[in-house]
Amino acid sequence: MRYAIISDxxxxxxxxxxxxxxxxxxxxxxIVCLGDIVGYNANPGECIAIIKKRGIRCLMGNHDSRVSxxxxxxxxxxxxxxxIYWTRKKLTGKNKGFLKKLPRRLLFEGEFSAxxxxxxxxxxxxxSETDARHxxxxxxxxxxxxxxxxxxxxxxxxxxxxxxxxxxxxxxxxKIEDGKRYLINPGAVGQPRDGDPRASFLVYDSxxxxxxxxxxxxxxxxxxxxxxxxxxxxxxxxxxxxGW
Numbered sequence: 001m002r003y004a005i006i007s008d009x010x011x012x013x014x015x016x017x018x019x020x021x022x023x024x025x026x027x028x029x030x031i032v033c034l035g036d037i038v039g040y041n042a043n044p045g046e047c048i049a050i051i052k053k054r055g056i057r058c059l060m061g062n063h064d065s066r067v068s069x070x071x072x073x074x075x076x077x078x079x080x081x082x083x084i085y086w087t088r089k090k091l092t093g094k095n096k097g098f099l100k101k102l103p104r105r106l107l108f109e110g111e112f113s114a115x116x117x118x119x120x121x122x123x124x125x126x127x128s129e130t131d132a133r134h135x136x137x138x139x140x141x142x143x144x145x146x147x148x149x150x151x152x153x154x155x156x157x158x159x160x161x162x163x164x165x166x167x168x169x170x171x172x173x174x175k176i177e178d179g180k181r182y183l184i185n186p187g188a189v190g191q192p193r194d195g196d197p198r199a200s201f202l203v204y205d206s207x208x209x210x211x212x213x214x215x216x217x218x219x220x221x222x223x224x225x226x227x228x229x230x231x232x233x234x235x236x237x238x239x240x241x242x243g244w
Contacts, residue, residue, distance in 0.1 A: 001111075002027060005186045006056075006201045007034035007151030010063065011087065012190030012240075013043035015199040016050055018218035019189050026203055026214075032106065034151035035061025035116035038099065039080065040191055040236050042226035044087045047190075048095050060102035061116045061151065062123045067091065068099035075123075079233040086232055111206050112147040113139075125153050126183060129166045132159035136166070136181050147182045147204070155194045156187030156202070156213055176209040184211060197243035 004023045009016050023031060033056050038044040044067070051058055066073040066084045073084040088096070104122055106114040118124040118131070119138045126132055136159075139148060158169040161181040176182060187200025194200075198215040205212075224237035 003204045004028040004031045008036045008188035010039045010190035011041035011044040013046045014218045014223045015190045018216045022216045031056045033058035035059040036063045038067050039063030042230040064099045068096045113144045114149045117152040136161045154188035159183040174211040192243040
């Protein structure tokens with residue numbers, strides 16, 4: 001079965017629309033979102049509508065939890081915090097309720113698990129071998145599948161555990177091998193942070209045991225203009241052009 005894995009849409013309608021068009025050409029049977037539908041950009045309601053219409057199984061990200069008022073954005077930087085409060089005003093109660101009910105973890109039995117940050121924390125980032133090692137330990141203790149997809153960092157990357165060694169892999173294709181564990185980030189749809197401004201996602205072919213990363217361009221200028229017109233912090237528009 002072929003799964004499309006997306007993450008960190010962040011209210012970027014142009015990027016999400018482009019990614020959906022690309023995915024539709026790739027014969028994927030299911031789309032999974034690793035969280036953060038909202039935040040940063042100017043089309044939160046429209047992005048939620050696409051998620052709902054297409055029946056995409058989605059996790060709760062840290063921005064989703066703040067916008068839905070489960071938690072407050074007390075630890076967020078000023079730009080992120082401003083976007084949270086702006087988005088709260090823009091969303092209907094129904095859409096906030098949708099975000100509030102999203103799960104913190106998804107398990108596709110025998111295939112893979114899906115998280116936003118760490119397995120045991122929506123907010124924490126997997127940024128190092130040490131972080132990956134902690135999550136691999138939980139995967140082993142809880143008997144989770146050997147593949148876990150995570151988001152939150154906005155950087156496409158794979159950590160591979162082989163015995164006591166953890167390898168970092170940024171190849172466009174990764175073969176899943178028996179006896180190894182994998183933590184894989186598809187990158188961000190709506191706000192990439194790896195120097196490539198194109199939207200990023202991946203496809204997991206569970207039959208072939210193969211992961212393929214994809215990039216797709218979108219109308220960055222249009223999205224950025226919406227951010228400025230909405231009165232959101234200008235830095236949120238500027239960073240889209242540079243992918244940081």
